[in-house]
Amino acid sequence: WQQITVQSLAEKWQQLRKNQDAFWEQMVNNEVAAKKALSPAAILALEKEYANKKLAAYVFPGRNLSLTVDADPQAEISSKETLAENLTSLTLSNGARGILAKSAGEEQKLQIIAVSNKGDLSFPAQQKSLIALANKAVSGSGVGELSSSSLKRWSAENSVTMSSKVSGMNTLLSVSARTNNPEPGFQLINQRITHSTINDNIWASLQNAQIQALKTLDQRPAEKFAQQMYETRYADDRTKLLQENQIAQFTAADALAADRQLFSSPADITFVIVGNVAEDKLVALITRYLGSIKHSDSPLAAGKPLTRATDNASVTVKEQNEPVAQVSQWKRYDSRTPVNLPTRMALDAFNVALAKDLRVNIREQASGAYSVSSRLSVDPQAKDISHLLAFTCQPERHDELLTLANEVMVKRLAKGISEQELNEYQQNVQRSLDIQQRSVQQLANTIVNSLIQYDDPAAWTEQEQLLKQMTVENVNTAVKQYLSHPVNTYTGVLLPK
Structure with a gap:
């Protein structure tokens, strides 16, 4: 009661009147609009009027547009x-x-x-x-x-x-x-x-x-x-x-x-x-x-892979606006020889098992981690393999969780994958292959990837047969050969300000 003044009452009353006026104004406008609206009989009359009119055919604006291509009669x-x-x-x-x-x-x-x-x-x-x-x-x-x-x-x-x-x-x-x-x-x-x-x-x-x-x-x-x-x-x-x-x-x-x-x-x-x-x-x-596409007078030379840094590095940046830490760790492995399709499939099968371990051990059991991912990539030109381990977590636990993640990877490398894990991988890939065969877009992307990764547009056709030939021993042998000794490790941590 002590807070109520003549001024505050006047403001409340004005606000109430304003709202009430707006309400009545809306009602009046609606009534006027209703009076202007066509009656059912008027609508029927208009319908008959336009039914008897012959409208000109609609011409799509792009109808007369065309692309002129100069064909080369010598092309074959x-x-x-x-x-x-x-x-x-x-x-x-x-x-x-x-x-x-x-x-x-x-x-x-x-x-x-x-x-x-x-x-x-x-x-x-x-x-x-x-x-x-x-x-x-x-x-x-x-x-x-x-x-x-x-x-x-x-x-x-x-x-x-x-x-x-x-x-x-x-x-x-x-x-x-x-x-x-x-x-x-x-x-x-x-x-x-x-x-x-x-x-x-x-x-x-x-x-x-x-x-x-x-x-x-x-x-x-x-x-x-x-x-x-x-x-x-x-x-x-x-x-x-x-x-x-x-x-x-x-x-x-x-x-x-x-x-x-x-x-x-x-x-x-x-x-x-x-x-x-x-x-x-x-x-x-x-x-x-x-076949009509002509050769340029100044063709571009093929590119060269990026030069890899040869020293390990650790970067810590304190600029994050949110109260979370973002951790990324790259490990580079020198394969020395091109990674063929069977080896790539073995690496992928291992990475699926590793990602599951990281998810269970880092995100689900070790509280404080919000997301975790494991990704393997192969550069066919540089002939090397990269593994990216990335996760977000509570800032105060980033060191502890990174150590734990690396321990998980070492244990998984030593243990390898099991028969059950290989079976699950084979079933999932087979499902993807079945879908891929029926999808124009996916099949085109697969051929392109096969061409870029293996310089062979038909390499992917062997995947179904190779999938059946995969064994636990072959997978674990390949993984230990390629992923046991990283050449370089680059670690980055983004922390809150």
Whole structure:
């Protein structure tokens, strides 16, 4: 009672009146709107009026848009080889290679993926981190005579989509089309490689976003930490972030020229084509559209793997905004020889068992850990294997949990995997293989991965047979051979401020 004043009562009364006035105003507006509304009889009259009107046929805006492709009359298939059932290799007269595959499913989808053996590691340090940005800008622009918006309309009308991805040693350009109308897919991939353009506004926008991201990197501690660890693991200038002026000096013309270099030589491109389309029809389209791609006057040299840091390193950064610690530990193993598919499958089976151990021992039993992951990767060019152990936890327990995680890995290496664990792995992989055979997209991705990892588009066809041949002894022998002696260890911890 003592807190109530004339002033506070007046404020409450005004608020009440305001709410009441708003309520009545809404009621009046609704009543006026109701009076303006058409009666049922008026609606029927309008229906009859428009039923008798003849409206002009709607013309889709992209109807008259087209992609003009200059076909090379000299283009032809130089050679043909059957790699496996429903898997054929073609060599074109311009040096390009085509891999044709059919899926076991009934999807009405055709997937075309151009795999170039040129990526951002083919460029010098002052350009490397801009190549993916350039590729994104060009992919968002038009091709040939079609602008960006016209290309979107043309793509929608012809049921085609396109995406691209630049990685270290490769660039992937992926186009999907319909099996009952495959030609637009081939037209688009031809024009994207031979007549790409860049929209100055799109480049300026992406370029500015890159500069702003660089300026505000301190506000994103996890991203900054990841970049610091990336630079720590390699002794290579190509891992460094560019300065603002270096990004600003890279013009739209530079970006377009760099992107075109990624597919500058047909002899360095393999086209993976997956879909249930008659082979004779596909061969005609491949010859016309893919065989017409010309060799550039200045082809790009193949990239070289990043130079590995030879010293162990430990990095601790106290910039995390949240009350959790982020721990990452990379171990690098020198395989000396290329890792083949049977060895990779053995490593994967072991990693599944290791990940389960880490999940049970670190996250579920040792309280304080929130997430944990174990990932193995193989670099076919550098001929080495990397294992990443990562987890988030209570900051005060990061040392203890990292020690425990390493003990878990040592014990699992000594013990190996069991018969039951191998059986579970085989069943899971077999299920994935069954799905893969029926999915156009997954089958295309598998062939591409087989090509990049093993330089053999048919390597994956042996997986089902190799899966049956796996034994506990073979897996454990391979794992101990490859993962017992890390060459380098790089540890990073991101702690709260």
